[in-house]
Amino acid sequence: GRTPVTVTITGAGGQIGYALLFRIASGGMLGDDTPVRLRLLEIPQGLRAAEGAALELQDSAFPLLAHVDVTDDPAVAFDGANVALLVGARPRTAGMERGDLLQANGGIFGPQGRAINDHAADDVRVAVVGNPANTNALIAASNAPDVPRERFTALTRLDHNRALGQLSAALGTPVGGIRGVTIWGNHSATQFPDVAHATAGGDPVPTVLAARMGGTEAAHDWLVDQFIPRVARRGAEIIEVRGSSSVASAASATIDHVRDWVLGTGDRGWTSAALWSHGEYGVAEGVISSFPVTSQDGTWSVVEGLAVDAFARERIDASVAELVDEREAVRSLGLI
Ligand code: NAX
Numbered sequence: 001g002r003t004p005v006t007v008t009i010t011g012a013g014g015q016i017g018y019a020l021l022f023r024i025a026s027g028g029m030l031g032d033d034t035p036v037r038l039r040l041l042e043i044p045q046g047l048r049a050a051e052g053a054a055l056e057l058q059d060s061a062f063p064l065l066a067h068v069d070v071t072d073d074p075a076v077a078f079d080g081a082n083v084a085l086l087v088g089a090r091p092r093t094a095g096m097e098r099g100d101l102l103q104a105n106g107g108i109f110g111p112q113g114r115a116i117n118d119h120a121a122d123d124v125r126v127a128v129v130g131n132p133a134n135t136n137a138l139i140a141a142s143n144a145p146d147v148p149r150e151r152f153t154a155l156t157r158l159d160h161n162r163a164l165g166q167l168s169a170a171l172g173t174p175v176g177g178i179r180g181v182t183i184w185g186n187h188s189a190t191q192f193p194d195v196a197h198a199t200a201g202g203d204p205v206p207t208v209l210a211a212r213m214g215g216t217e218a219a220h221d222w223l224v225d226q227f228i229p230r231v232a233r234r235g236a237e238i239i240e241v242r243g244s245s246s247v248a249s250a251a252s253a254t255i256d257h258v259r260d261w262v263l264g265t266g267d268r269g270w271t272s273a274a275l276w277s278h279g280e281y282g283v284a285e286g287v288i289s290s291f292p293v294t295s296q297d298g299t300w301s302v303v304e305g306l307a308v309d310a311f312a313r314e315r316i317d318a319s320v321a322e323l324v325d326e327r328e329a330v331r332s333l334g335l336i
Pocket residue numbers: 010011012013014015016017041042043045046087088089090091108128129130131133155156158159187235245246247250
């Protein structure tokens with residue numbers, strides 16, 4: 001058979017880890033013909049939970065699952081990693097300032113970036129899920145000088161999927177019939193879910209919205225007052241309704257992100273992912289910001305040439321300004 005692909009999952013003993021592992025092991029991420037070897041990284045207090053998940057993986061008898069290792073040593077966890085899913089992070093607790101949060105996460109993502117640099121496979125692809133995801137990805141990338149910057153990404157696919165879900169419900173179009181949605185900027189409340197170039201069932205979404213809502217102004221109001229905040233604050237809504245944060249949808253989005261990255265987006269149009277900026281669309285260089293992206297042969301590319309109107313410009317700039325701010329903060333803390 002084929003050589004197994006090594007997938008490292010940090011925070012594997014946590015909630016998202018638990019939802020991710022079984023989908024990866026059943027072939028949902030890398031395909032039905034690709035065996036996987038899982039390496040689960042936890043901190044000492046999370047090891048038992050990860051070990052328990054490993055027992056259940058064994059009990060699931062997945063034909064594609066070649067091996068599972070559980071460790072609290074990043075050097076072991078990232079050894080030979082082809083795919084690294086950085087899920088474990090330090091959550092913000094009551095009274096914690098942003099500087100404290102970034103400092104604590106720098107203590108995680110700096111060493112993990114170095115371990116990836118020193119131990120991962122040459123083709124390693126990294127997806128950061130743990131928040132603040134974009135800046136954690138920047139810290140990891142900055143601590144891995146031998147790994148191409150393009151291999152460090154942060155997840156905005158959950159935001160993208162949330163936008164698809166909201167549009168689908170508003171328009172009565174199945175999600176599969178909607179294309180050309182973009183999440184720009186940071187995975188935070190400043191993100192900009194953009195439907196200016198989207199189509200539903202082949203029709204331009206702005207036109208369809210205007211027809212349904214009684215004019216372009218009403219459609220714009222719906223976007224500003226309902227759609228954008230609902231998508232950007234969906235995480236809080238899930239906590240309120242479910243009594244716990246997004247887990248299965250976050251794991252599902254992580255699977256989508258890696259599957260599209262490795263296997264390609266094909267003819268399904270673009271999706272969203274946060275990538276190292278080279279200045280595309282006027283986004284500051286050297287922050288990890290969400291863009292419209294396609295993937296081919298294992299490489300993401302930013303979709304070029306989309307028109308950005310004044311409204312979009314303002315929203316993109318505001319979210320990028322937050323990323324630049326976070327970068328300044330981690331720079332002044334000596335984390336990058
Ligand atoms: P949990 O608290 O259930 O799990 C996190 C796990 O990470 C814990 O088991 C903990 O022991 C472990 N961990 C902490 N530091 C570690 C380290 N240095 N090395 C290895 N493991 C470590 O959180 P969960 O619900 O799984 O969420 C994980 C992260 O995803 C959080 O940071 C959360 O904010 C983030 N999210 C990101 C989303 C996105 O779209 N980018 C959406 C969902 C989620 O909110």
